[in-house]
Amino acid sequence: MEGKVYSNEYSKKMSERSWQWVLEALPYTEPFLFVDELTNIHATGAEGRYRFPPDAYFYKGHFKDRPVTPGVLLTECCAQIGLVSLGIFLLKNEKNLQHLTIGMSSTAMEFLKPVFPGEIVRVVSVLEYFRFQKLKCSVKMFNEENNLVCKGTIAGMIGFNNG
Amino acid sequence: MEREEKYQTLKNIVKVYLPEDVDVTDIKQNSHFMENLNINSANLVDIVLDVEDAFDIRLENEDMDQMQTVNDALAIIDAKLSQK
Numbered sequence: 001m002e003g004k005v006y007s008n009e010y011s012k013k014m015s016e017r018s019w020q021w022v023l024e025a026l027p028y029t030e031p032f033l034f035v036d037e038l039t040n041i042h043a044t045g046a047e048g049r050y051r052f053p054p055d056a057y058f059y060k061g062h063f064k065d066r067p068v069t070p071g072v073l074l075t076e077c078c079a080q081i082g083l084v085s086l087g088i089f090l091l092k093n094e095k096n097l098q099h100l101t102i103g104m105s106s107t108a109m110e111f112l113k114p115v116f117p118g119e120i121v122r123v124v125s126v127l128e129y130f131r132f133q134k135l136k137c138s139v140k141m142f143n144e145e146n147n148l149v150c151k152g153t154i155a156g157m158i159g160f161n162n163g
Numbered sequence: 164m165e166r167e168e169k170y171q172t173l174k175n176i177v178k179v180y181l182p183e184d185v186d187v188t189d190i191k192q193n194s195h196f197m198e199n200l201n202i203n204s205a206n207l208v209d210i211v212l213d214v215e216d217a218f219d220i221r222l223e224n225e226d227m228d229q230m231q232t233v234n235d236a237l238a239i240i241d242a243k244l245s246q247k
Contacts, residue, residue, distance in 0.1 A: 105205030132227045134208040157205055 019048075025088045025097050026080065031057065034077035041089045044127045045137075048081035054117035069115040071150070074141060075107055079154050082125025082139040087158040090130055099160045105134065109152035113143065120144050133159045169218075169240055173233065176213045180206040194233045210236075218244060 019038035026035060038048040052069050059067035084102055091097065115121060121141050128136040136155035143149050164172075170192065178187040182201045189200065196202045202210070207230070211222050214236065220243035222230075230236050 105203070129212070132208045132211060132224065134205055155205060 019085075019089075022085050022088050025100070026084060027100060027102065028080060032076075034073065034080050035085065038081065038085055039122075041086060043090070045125050046082055046086040046089065047122065047124045048085060049120055049122050050077050050081065051120045052115060052117060056117070059117050067117050069117070069119070071109070071111050074111065074115060074121075074150050075109050075152075075154070077121065078109075078123050078125070078139040078141055078150070078152070079104060079107075079156070081123040083135055083137050083154050083156055084158075086125055086127065086137065087130070087135045087156070090135075091158070094160070096160055100158065101161045102156055102158050104154065104156045106155045107152060109150055109154075111150045113147055113149045115143065115149055121149060128153065130158075133157050164244075166237065166241075169237060170233075172217055173214065173236055173240070176210055176217060177202070177233070179213075180210055190233060192232075192234050192237070195231055196233070196236075197231075214240065220244060220247070 019041055022038055022041060023035060026033065028034075034050050035048055036050045038046065040047040052073075058070060058073065062068060062070045087102070088097065088100070091100070121143055123139060123141050125137040125139045128138060130136075134155060135158050136153065138151070138153050140151045141149040174187070174190050177190055177196075177200070180202055181187065181189075185200050191199075194200050196207055196210070197204070208227075211227060211230065215221055218240050220240065222239065222243070226239050226243075230239055
């Protein structure tokens, strides 16, 4: 029994480790990093998790006395996990990943359920295309009960500055 | 396909991506997509993808770099169609 737990823990650790380089290459930091872990990335999609910290500053203002995670931050979380992490993975053969420049170019999102402080969300993206530096994905976010929280499409331009 | 027909097809693609302050009548053969028609780089990619579908051709990165004006686009479409 213990051995089984061990091997699950071990394989979890290994899978975390294999995407660690993508996590480290993300061009975000506190208070605007919305990725805790990347659980899977492949040529046509990415998956990861984030816990919205219950003490995050924005809950003080959104809304007064009734904290709910703002939709723009759900969109941002979808973009960081679903789009940017996938883009970095797809550009893995580029040598100058540290000069990555990213700009969101369009979003179309639908929000179905609220996300409250402290909730863990899971984002799954599916690549639509990555051509001429434009990356477009469809994204879905699920809560811990596996209910769909939001879905939509996000696109951005991903390139390198030559500075 | 005649040049005028290609031009009309291209215009119909481009007009979808025009910002509100640019009218379809502003599209001229010498219009620069970004400078005259205020089309951003993300929408220029969409135009290229629509052009590929409409003409059943495939553009490469060099073509994208060269595609600055409506005339450039028509020339690239002609070149790709002649290679088919």
